[in-house]
Amino acid sequence: MPSFVRGIFAGALHDTLLFPYPPLLERRDPAEARVIRRLIDDLRAMQHDGLIDSARFDEEETIGEDVIRALARTGFLGLTIPKEYGGLGLSNTGYARIFGELSRIDASVTVLIGVHCGLGARAIVLFGNVDQKARYLPMLARGETLAAYALTEPETGSDAQHITTTARLSADGSHWTLDGRKLWIGNGHRAGVIATFAQTDVERGGKRVQRPTAFIIRPDMPGFHVEGIIRKLGIRGSTQAELSYRQLEVPTDHVLGVVGKGFGVAVHVLNGGRLTLAAGCTGGTKQIAVEMAAFAEQRVQFGHPIADFEITQRKLAAAASDIYAADAMLGILSDLAASHDADDWALEAACCKVFASEMLWRSADELVQVAGGRGYVKPYPYERWLRDSRINRIFEGTNEILRLFIALNGIQGPAERLKEIGSALRKPVRNLGLISGFAASRLRSALGATPTLDIALDERLATHKKYFEKHVAELRTATE
Numbered sequence: 034m035p036s037f038v039r040g041i042f043a044g045a046l047h048d049t050l051l052f053p054y055p056p057l058l059e060r061r062d063p064a065e066a067r068v069i070r071r072l073i074d075d076l077r078a079m080q081h082d083g084l085i086d087s088a089r090f091d092e093e094e095t096i097g098e099d100v101i102r103a104l105a106r107t108g109f110l111g112l113t114i115p116k117e118y119g120g121l122g123l124s125n126t127g128y129a130r131i132f133g134e135l136s137r138i139d140a141s142v143t144v145l146i147g148v149h150c151g152l153g154a155r156a157i158v159l160f161g162n163v164d165q166k167a168r169y170l171p172m173l174a175r176g177e178t179l180a181a182y183a184l185t186e187p188e189t190g191s192d193a194q195h196i197t198t199t200a201r202l203s204a205d206g207s208h209w210t211l212d213g214r215k216l217w218i219g220n221g222h223r224a225g226v227i228a229t230f231a232q233t234d235v236e237r238g239g240k241r242v243q244r245p246t247a248f249i250i251r252p253d254m255p256g257f258h259v260e261g262i263i264r265k266l267g268i269r270g271s272t273q274a275e276l277s278y279r280q281l282e283v284p285t286d287h288v289l290g291v292v293g294k295g296f297g298v299a300v301h302v303l304n305g306g307r308l309t310l311a312a313g314c315t316g317g318t319k320q321i322a323v324e325m326a327a328f329a330e331q332r333v334q335f336g337h338p339i340a341d342f343e344i345t346q347r348k349l350a351a352a353a354s355d356i357y358a359a360d361a362m363l364g365i366l367s368d369l370a371a372s373h374d375a376d377d378w379a380l381e382a383a384c385c386k387v388f389a390s391e392m393l394w395r396s397a398d399e400l401v402q403v404a405g406g407r408g409y410v411k412p413y414p415y416e417r418w419l420r421d422s423r424i425n426r427i428f429e430g431t432n433e434i435l436r437l438f439i440a441l442n443g444i445q446g447p448a449e450r451l452k453e454i455g456s457a458l459r460k461p462v463r464n465l466g467l468i469s470g471f472a473a474s475r476l477r478s479a480l481g482a483t484p485t486l487d488i489a490l491d492e493r494l495a496t497h498k499k500y501f502e503k504h505v506a507e508l509r510t511a512t513e
């Protein structure tokens with residue numbers, strides 16, 4: 034399937050991927066939409082009853098077992114687990130919708146559920162075999178235990194392909210022995226099921242090399258240790274632990290996927306996670322806009338609510354237009370995710386994660402500004418919004434790494450074409466067609482021709498359409 038983002042680097046506008054805009058979930062799947070409404074009501078009730086209490090989670094730096102039990106009872110720990118294993122089996126769109134609502138209510142609960150459903154359990158849903166799914170998914174769906182996803186190590190964060198944890202197969206082939214350390218693992222201190230990664234010795238092209246393999250591990254396996262819990266700037270109610278594997282014995286039937294293909298497992302799971310993270314950031318920004326407007330309307334200075342001042346209105350308008358753009362991206366991305374493999378929309382998910390996490394941070398900063406001194410001090414919630422927002426630019430792929438990922442993948446197609454032109458130039462007569470086609474396209478763009486969106490748009494959008502086409506042309510020229 035063509036990728037819209039990959040296409041624009043080559044000046045190609047695959048507008049059929051954008052239009053018609055996907056129908057709303059309510060129309061596409063009314064039954065799922067009903068489940069989502071029920072979940073949102075339950076969530077609001079938990080907040081109303083004081084069970085979900087962000088200030089307390091932040092202060093106590095934990096989320097109590099009573100909250101986890103309530104989340105389990107209402108189905109929040111089985112959101113992404115298929116119905117046949119006792120979960121709710123939500124689509125990517127449905128899960129993203131819930132994630133947006135969760136983020137409006139509490140960032141720490143969002144992280145706890147995101148790590149459990151979107152990373153730990155999802156690794157088993159996507160890559161587990163029939164026995165692994167039957168053994169682990171029902172207990173995770175019921176919330177008997179939490180799931181975690183342990184990839185990061187002290188020496189390797191962004192460079193996850195080069196993790197140093199090792200796994201050696203025993204002589205009798207009955208188990209693997211893992212040695213290494215994992216850092217900042219969400220739910221790690223109390224998870225009963227953890228998807229983790231270690232280097233294994235495999236053969237590639239006749240040579241022995243080290244490649245990551247994914248494993249399911251449990252804390253009762255000999256050699257598993259929780260070294261401690263870390264303290265943080267934000268999302269303090271969620272817990273991250275440092276784990277160590279010292280001669281950790283893992284039965285061979287706990288390999289997740291294929292030996293030596295663990296990096297693919299890690300990346301595939303994270304690609305899906307980025308859609309939900311973007312949905313969470315968008316939901317969070319919506320709530321920030323609500324808080325900003327409420328504060329600005331009631332705070333009076335110079336005899337007027339500060340909402341009357343144009344400079345405040347600009348802040349609100351900026352947040353609203355960013356939210357509109359993020360929501361539009363999410364609609365397209367969720368639709369792609371519903372019908373295509375995660376590799377097909379990896380660039381779009383990365384774009385969405387970068388845009389939404391930076392939007393959330395900007396608007397949290399503006400919320401603090403609008404609230405003035407009250408933005409900076411407790412017991413007001415504004416400083417917590419700022420602290421809770423910051424992590425989204427760092428985890429599930431830092432925004433720098435994702436920008437590199439987008440750019441390097443985007444230029445791949447044009448680079449291959451240029452290589453082809455380069456070889457063709459060595460035999461110009463034989464390759465006249467190819468060379469003249471390329472020269473004509475360069476000439477057209479030098480004369481100001483732009484790629485066009487071949488779709489009828491309302492005439493009020495004409496200026497924006499031109500602006501968009503001009504920038505796609507500039508991106509193509511810069512890429513070449």
Ligand SMILES: Cc1cc2nc3c(=O)[nH]c(=O)nc-3n(C[C@H](O)[C@H](O)[C@H](O)COP(=O)(O)OP(=O)(O)OC[C@H]3O[C@@H](n4cnc5c(N)ncnc54)[C@H](O)[C@@H]3O)c2cc1C
Pocket residue numbers: 148182183184185189190191192216217218219220265273424427428429430431432433434437
């Ligand atoms: C609260 C929290 C929760 C987390 N939860 C989990 C979890 O549940 N499971 C898990 O496995 N991990 C988890 N992580 C780890 C997280 O995913 C990593 O922190 C993240 O991937 C970045 O790795 P790093 O911190 O080692 O930074 P580094 O990789 O050391 O990067 C440091 C800086 O250098 C930049 N950088 C690195 N390489 C390049 C490059 N090639 N070009 C340009 N810039 C570059 C980065 O963007 C960053 O700004 C969590 C982290 C935190 C803080």
